[in-house]
Every structure is written in structure tokens, then in C-alpha cells.
Amino acid sequence: DYDKEASRLNIEVTPAAQEYRPGDTAVFNVKVSDPKGNGKQAEVLFSIVDEAYFALRDQKVNILEDIYNQTVSLGYLDGSIPHTNPLEDNDGFGVAEGGEGGDETPVRSDFKDTALFESVITDDEGKAQISVKLPDNLTKWRVTSIGLTDDLYAGNGTINIDTRLPYFINSVFNSRFITLDKPVIQIRSFGTAAVQGEKVNYTVSIKKDGQDWRNYSISSTIGERALAETGALEEGSYTYTITGRYKSYTDAVMLPFEVVQGFVEQPRTQYSELSENMNFPDVKWPVKIYFFNENVRSYWEDLLDLSYSWGERIDSIIVRKQARKLLQDYFDEDWQSYPKEYDLSVYQLSNGGIALLPYDSANPVLTAKISSLKDSSFDYKQVKDYFYRTLTNENAVSTDIAASYWGLAGLREPILPELSALLKSPNLKLIDKLYIGLAYADIGDLDTATDIYRETVDSYMKEDSLRAYIIEKGYDSDDTQEATSLCALLSQKIKAPERQKFFEFVSNMYGEDILTNAMRLAYIQSNLNNLNFKSSFVYELDGKKEKVTIDGKDTFCMFLTAKKLSQIRFSDIEGKIVTATVYKTPIGEISETDSRISITRTYSGKDDKVRKHMDTSEYIKVTLKVRFDQLAPTGYYMVEDYLPASLKYVSTWQTADKWIRESIRGWYPHVVGGQRVSFTIHRSDLKSREVTIEYFARAVNIGICTAESATVFNLDSNIINYTPREMVTVE
Incomplete structure (x- = not known):
């Protein structure tokens, strides 16, 4: 085994002083040597970070282990980041921000976690020097050094330095507020020179958008809070400067805060067909735009979902069987490794109807839905006979009759006169009319099918920006899904403008006792041949033109600022491309809510x-x-x-x-x-x-x-x- 210790670098970092004041320039002398004490030329990376940061996320560095071990450390003791600093959680007052003591009062405003992240190369004797102007934090700094040579000697080390003052002030105040908030700035004094109970004077100056806004003079004692009430805040960008005077010491800090109309932004997605005269939303912040062939990716995702449907019910088996076949035919997905499905003929009973399970009884609604998928496993002459017997059955309910006519229409039976008579029947249910509408669509009478569809939509449709559904008084969730899935299929057959919204609703719902998956598959089947699987366009931005080609289910994405969104132009569009613009807007600008x-x-x-x-x-x-x-x-x-x-x-x-x-x-x-x-x-x-x-x-x-x-x-x-x-x- 290789002795990695033979390649260890010793890195000595010596600060010119152990303690500094905020804003001082800290100087560090560096000496790098090999295990025998000989100086080595190496590149040494320095990081100087506030120890308060490591209370949130500790760091462990061992570059020699990282290089010579088979596993590589991520450099952290754990993989999660807590969201509060335990040092600050004790009493609500942080310790890293503070001001300058002494006769003069420079205002401290540079508070940051990282003072330095920089490398230096040592000379042939392994020596170098590095310096940094420290931020205004009053804290302990962790100085981490990592060294590496060309011949893979490596090592690291850690030391600490402090920035301290005999007297300093600290404030508690948030950095973001909402208009009309009335917050109070809390101020305290600390330091080794500060004596509990003695008087201290503060001045507070607040500027709004660069102009003087309010000024305060407050007295308190060491150990007690001083409070500066701001009053109702107005929208804008602010800074506040606090100056503390205690005996011969003075100290000042300046910090920013902003006041906005509100924090909440509502996520929005705008779908549009790509055109040369695109109208994008008027936004203030960056947006993402997705470009994809219309419906191709969503149908692919739905077919994948359907292909993994489970269970031994006839709808589950036939849906996953046909979904996998469609994925092979249209998307080149390979399903050869999957076992052969059950023999579906056992689900067709002796009366010609189709049952949910082999030991179950048949019913016309299920038989019509499964029949619409045109699977070759069934004897459709027996299916027709089953539907005709249902029509003459005195005990058949109206929904069974309507579904049977739809099944016969799909099998190209001459049923138009009987169907017209059924449509005139009194007391038809909404679901019955949808089956009748599907039957009219399948025999080619799209005008009557459209009339039935439009009557349904006008009376029972509810919609949001993405989805639509059918609901009647007294409907539960299953009833709504059943009606919406039939309406989605009907809307697809007549090419109604709401068809994609209905499909989106059905695709995102789940029911244990209804056959929405069969209707989802039927909807996709009826539309796949009309899809455009390849498209292209040219966009112009910053004086440059780029051509984009979208194949099949692929998606192209752009991230644009509000300014660039207003400047982008499109041309040479081939195929039907849909854009999805994802952005956020203040909740007050779009207040539509959904009671679901x-x-x-x-x-x-x-x-x-x-x-x-x-x-x-x-x-x-x-x-x-x-x-x-x-x-x-x-x-x-x-x-x-x-x-x-x-x-x-x-x-x-x-x-x-x-x-x-x-x-x-x-x-x-x-x-x-x-x-x-x-x-x-x-x-x-x-x-x-x-x-x-x-x-x-x-x-x-x-x-x-x-x-x-x-x-x-x-x-x-x-x-x-x-x-x-x-x-x-x-x-």
C-alpha cells in the first residue's frame, strides 16, 4: 500500500497579529515544507470565513485523503444546512455585526461571511505572504489553507484570528418589510470596556431612496435596549445609521433595508402557440420559456404512466398493453423485456359482453369502453350481439342503452334512426347524452355530436387556466371524472377548442372504481396520427440568429431577463410548437383563486x-x-x-x-x-x-x-x- 504520509505537506500560516480591529489589513506569512522539513514550492489556497457560518454548516478539509483515498469527501460533516444560527437564536441578537471603537467614528457597513478566497504560490524555499482587508464583522475568523505541488504533495491547515473592539453597538432589525409596517430598531452596546448600567447615547439616521427621512436621539444604559420607532414605512430602499457614544468611545454601523408592497408572488404559466408575433406576459423578473412539439411530450408521459398501470382488471391490462405498443410505434420505446400479458379472451363472457375480471359479470358501459380501444383479443361479432340484446332488454337502464349505441356506432352498425329517437327521449341523464354524442361522432354526424357537446359545455363546464371539467349538481368525484373523461373523448372527436383542458383534468385525476385510464388511452389513440413529431424555428437575440430543431418529445428551454424577453424575435417556424412561459407576478396583480x-x-x-x-x-x-x-x-x-x-x-x-x-x-x-x-x-x-x-x-x-x-x-x-x-x- 502507498504511504500517503510521505506526500504530506506541512503548511505553517503565521498571522502578523492574533487580534485585529474591523477594517484592518491582516498579514499572513506562509511556510510550506515536506515531511523532512525541506521547503517546497506549492500553490496554497486560502479561505478566511466567519466562524458563525460554520455554526450553520461545519467544514472538514483533508486534501491528502481526498487525493489518495478511493472515496472523495465532499468536505462537510453533514449534508444538510440548518436555517438559523444557534449563536443568534439565544436572545435574538447577533454577534458578528458591530462598529468601531476609538476617537474617530468611521461608519461600518461591510459585513460579509467570506473575507478572502484566493491562492498564492510559494517560492523555492516554500515561503509566501498574503494580506487581506478584513470586513467589519466582530467575530472569530477561520483561516483555512490547502496546499498542492506539481508532484502531488498535499496538505492543509487551519488557524483562527479575531476582530474585536473594547466597545461596539449591535442592532436588531430586519432587512425587508411590507408597506405600513411599524417596526422598531433595537440597539444595545457591548464590549470589554462597557460597564453594566452606565449611560450611553445613540443617534439614528434613516435615509429613504438616498434622501434624509427620519432622525432620532436616544439615551439608554449598557445592558438595556434602546428603541427607535420608525412609524409606518413607505415603499422604497432605505439605509439606517446608528452612532453610539459611551465615555470616550464612539461607534457607528450602517445597514440597508427595503420596503415592498408584498412578499408573495403567484407562479403563472402561460401557454401559447409559437408565432412570429408572440405576445409574452409583461414581467419584471426573469422567465423560463419551454418550447415543445404540441402534445407530443405530454402524450409520451401519459403513455409511460399508463404502461405501468397495475392489476388484473381488464382495463388495467388492456391499457398497459396498448400503451406499450403505442410507445414502441411512435416513440421507439423498447418493451421486449416485459412478460407477455394475460389471455384477454377469458374476460369476454359467453354472452359476448366484457367483464372487469374473469369471474365477474359483463355490463354494457364497460364493454363499450373496452370495445372503443379496438383490441384484437375479442370476438366483435359476439360484442355486437351483446349490445343488440341490451337494447331489447326490458330491465336495461338508460345509460346501458346509450352506451350500447355508442359501442354499435364504433363497430359501424347502421343505428342512426334509433339513435335519433333515443336523443328525443325525455329524462335522459347527462352521462347518457355524452354516450349518444360519442355515437353520433363515430357514425360521422359531427354536427349533432357538436350540438350535444356544446349544450353540455355551456351548462356544466367549469375551468381554470389549464384544466376543464364537467360537474352537475349532486355529482361526487367519480361522477365528475366519468363525465369529464367522456366529454374529453367527445371533444377530441369533434376537435373542440377545450379538448386539451379536459384531457389535462382527466390525466391528473385518480379514481379506483371508474375507467378513466381507458378513456385517456382512447383520447391519445385518436390524436397520435395528427401530431407533429419534428419542428424548428429561428430566434434572434442580441443581433444573432440561432436555429432550433425539436425532435419528438424533446424540449428546448430559454432563461430570459424581462428586457431580453421584450427583444427576442422568432421566424422560419416549421411545425406546430407550443411555448410555456413560466413567471411570477405579485399576488395582488392576479387574485383569481380556486375553491377546490x-x-x-x-x-x-x-x-x-x-x-x-x-x-x-x-x-x-x-x-x-x-x-x-x-x-x-x-x-x-x-x-x-x-x-x-x-x-x-x-x-x-x-x-x-x-x-x-x-x-x-x-x-x-x-x-x-x-x-x-x-x-x-x-x-x-x-x-x-x-x-x-x-x-x-x-x-x-x-x-x-x-x-x-x-x-x-x-x-x-x-x-x-x-x-x-x-x-x-x-x-
Whole structure:
């Protein structure tokens, strides 16, 4: 085995001083040597990072192990990042930001986690020197060095230096607020020279958009907070400068904050056919645009889903069998490794009808749906005889009669006079009319089929920006899916403009007792021959033209700023290309909501009482309850909450508070960024249900602040709902 220790570099980093003041230039002397003490020329990478950062995510560096071991370390002790600093969570006051002590009062505003990330090459004796101007943080800095030579000697080392002051000030104030918030700037003084209880004077100067806005003079004592009330904030960009004077010491810090109309942005997706005169949404932020051949990718994804349908029911078997065949024929997917399916003839009973399971009885609705798929496994002469017997059966209900006529129409039987008579029958159900409409479409009378479809849509259709569905009074989820799946197939046969919306609804719903998958497959079958599997276009941007070709299910994506979105131009479009423009807009600009989903939010303390008034440093439980109606689409949902600027998210595993540890329900955020805390929910069935999410925050900023709307939205559509805004007071 190779002795990697023989290739270890010794790296000695010696600071010119062990302690610095903020803004000082720190100088480091470097000496690199091999295991025998001989100087080596090497490239040494330096990083100087605030130790407070490593409280969030610790770092372990061993470059020799990384080079000579078979496994490569990622350099971190764990793979997750907690979202709060335990050093700051103790009392709500950070320790890294502070000002300058001494006779002069330079204003400190350069607060950053990384002071240096730079490399230096040592000379032949292994010596070098590096210097850095330190930021204004009052903290302990971790100086990490990693060295490597051309002949793969390697090593690393770590030392610490401090930036300290005998007197400094610290403020607690958020960096982002909502208009009309009334926050309070909290100020304290610290330092080795500061004596508890002695007087300290502060001045606070606030500028808005570069102009003087408000000024304060406040007195307090060491160890006590001084409070500067801002009053109601207006939209704009601000800075606040605090100067503290204690005995002969002075100290000043300047920090920015902004005030916006609101935090919440609603995700939107705009679908359009690509043209030379595209009208994109008017946006302020960057957007993503996806280009794809119309329906090709969505049908491919649906066929993949159908090909994995499970179970021994006739609809499951025939759907996955035909879906795999279509994937082979149209998308070159290879299914040779899959076992041969069951003998489907055992599902056709002696009376000619088709049963759900071999030991079950046949029924006309199931037989008509399976017959529409035209699978070669069945004796269709027997199927026709079964339908005709149903028409003469005195006990047959109207839906069985209507479905039988549809089945006969698909088998090219001459049934037009009887079908016309049936359409005039009184008391037909909505579902009966849809079967009759399908029968008219299959015998070629598209005008009558369109009349039936349009009457249905005008009376019973509901839609959002992506999906449409059919619902009648008294319908449950299964009834709605059944009617919508039939309407989707009818709309495809007559090329109705709503057809894709109906299909999107059916594709994103799930029912255990209805045959929507058979209708999904029939819909795709009827449309595949009309698809365009290859397209191209030319776009012009920044004076350059580029040609893009889209093959089959491939997708082309562009990420554009708002300015470039307004400048891009398209030409030489071949084929039918659909664009999906994904962007965000403030929730106040588009306030459409969908009652199929709802969300509520409450704040409570350790006594479990709901409240909107809190004390500083108090832990608060935030409870979000999301309710899904039975017609809400399946799939993934995002829940986004926005804490008021007076609260700060607390990681449940990081805090030592027993109440939080014992009461958590196990929800972990998807993202925590600023005041935003988001979660994901997967809805896999169509039962009405309520999901409860709990997370925790701590009251750190005094004042009256806006609790922005909590939102829930479907990731595959523009379905959204949200809570009202409310005001939260921290005292």
C-alpha cells in the first residue's frame, strides 16, 4: 500500500497579529515544507470565513485523503444546512455585526461571511505572504489553507484570528418589510470596556431612496435596549445609521433595508402557440420559456404512466398493453423485456359482453369502453350481439342503452334512426347524452355530436387556466371524472377548442372504481396520427440568429431577463410548437383563486392559545391547514408562508426548547429564505382531506408588522388559494 504520509505537506500560516480591529489589513506569512522539513514550492489556497457560518454548516478539509483515498469527501460533516444560527437564536441578537471603537467614528457597513478566497504560490524555499482587508464583522475568523505541488504533495491547515473592539453597538432589525409596517430598531452596546448600567447615547439616521427621512436621539444604559420607532414605512430602499457614544468611545454601523408592497408572488404559466408575433406576459423578473412539439411530450408521459398501470382488471391490462405498443410505434420505446400479458379472451363472457375480471359479470358501459380501444383479443361479432340484446332488454337502464349505441356506432352498425329517437327521449341523464354524442361522432354526424357537446359545455363546464371539467349538481368525484373523461373523448372527436383542458383534468385525476385510464388511452389513440413529431424555428437575440430543431418529445428551454424577453424575435417556424412561459407576478396583480383548495393559518404560544400579540424572544408555533376538495387535482402542491418581519424561523432540531421538540409533527421545510418558509404536499387520491403543517418561529423584532398571505398552489397548473393578510404585534 502507498504511504500517503510521505506526500504530506506541512503548511505553517503565521498571522502578523492574533487580534485585529474591523477594517484592518491582516498579514499572513506562509511556510510550506515536506515531511523532512525541506521547503517546497506549492500553490496554497486560502479561505478566511466567519466562524458563525460554520455554526450553520461545519467544514472538514483533508486534501491528502481526498487525493489518495478511493472515496472523495465532499468536505462537510453533514449534508444538510440548518436555517438559523444557534449563536443568534439565544436572545435574538447577533454577534458578528458591530462598529468601531476609538476617537474617530468611521461608519461600518461591510459585513460579509467570506473575507478572502484566493491562492498564492510559494517560492523555492516554500515561503509566501498574503494580506487581506478584513470586513467589519466582530467575530472569530477561520483561516483555512490547502496546499498542492506539481508532484502531488498535499496538505492543509487551519488557524483562527479575531476582530474585536473594547466597545461596539449591535442592532436588531430586519432587512425587508411590507408597506405600513411599524417596526422598531433595537440597539444595545457591548464590549470589554462597557460597564453594566452606565449611560450611553445613540443617534439614528434613516435615509429613504438616498434622501434624509427620519432622525432620532436616544439615551439608554449598557445592558438595556434602546428603541427607535420608525412609524409606518413607505415603499422604497432605505439605509439606517446608528452612532453610539459611551465615555470616550464612539461607534457607528450602517445597514440597508427595503420596503415592498408584498412578499408573495403567484407562479403563472402561460401557454401559447409559437408565432412570429408572440405576445409574452409583461414581467419584471426573469422567465423560463419551454418550447415543445404540441402534445407530443405530454402524450409520451401519459403513455409511460399508463404502461405501468397495475392489476388484473381488464382495463388495467388492456391499457398497459396498448400503451406499450403505442410507445414502441411512435416513440421507439423498447418493451421486449416485459412478460407477455394475460389471455384477454377469458374476460369476454359467453354472452359476448366484457367483464372487469374473469369471474365477474359483463355490463354494457364497460364493454363499450373496452370495445372503443379496438383490441384484437375479442370476438366483435359476439360484442355486437351483446349490445343488440341490451337494447331489447326490458330491465336495461338508460345509460346501458346509450352506451350500447355508442359501442354499435364504433363497430359501424347502421343505428342512426334509433339513435335519433333515443336523443328525443325525455329524462335522459347527462352521462347518457355524452354516450349518444360519442355515437353520433363515430357514425360521422359531427354536427349533432357538436350540438350535444356544446349544450353540455355551456351548462356544466367549469375551468381554470389549464384544466376543464364537467360537474352537475349532486355529482361526487367519480361522477365528475366519468363525465369529464367522456366529454374529453367527445371533444377530441369533434376537435373542440377545450379538448386539451379536459384531457389535462382527466390525466391528473385518480379514481379506483371508474375507467378513466381507458378513456385517456382512447383520447391519445385518436390524436397520435395528427401530431407533429419534428419542428424548428429561428430566434434572434442580441443581433444573432440561432436555429432550433425539436425532435419528438424533446424540449428546448430559454432563461430570459424581462428586457431580453421584450427583444427576442422568432421566424422560419416549421411545425406546430407550443411555448410555456413560466413567471411570477405579485399576488395582488392576479387574485383569481380556486375553491377546490383552501388554506388557513394561526399563531399560538406554549399555552396553545391563538394570538396575534407576542413578546420579544417568545417562541411561536405557526399552524397551516390545507384542505383539498375531492375535485382538486392530484399531484404536487407547494405551500408557501411568509413570516412577518418581526418573526424569525427556528429550526426544530437545532433549538434546545423542549416545547418545540415535543410538539413538532415532523414537517421539514422545502425552502427557507428570508421570511419565506415553504413545504411540499403530494396529493395521490381524490378523497377530501385536510393536511396540517406546523413549524416554529421566534419573535425577534419589536413592532407591528404584516403577516403576508400564506399560499397553496398546484405545481402543474395555475390553481391557487391563499389566506388574508393580518397584522402581528411584538412588544
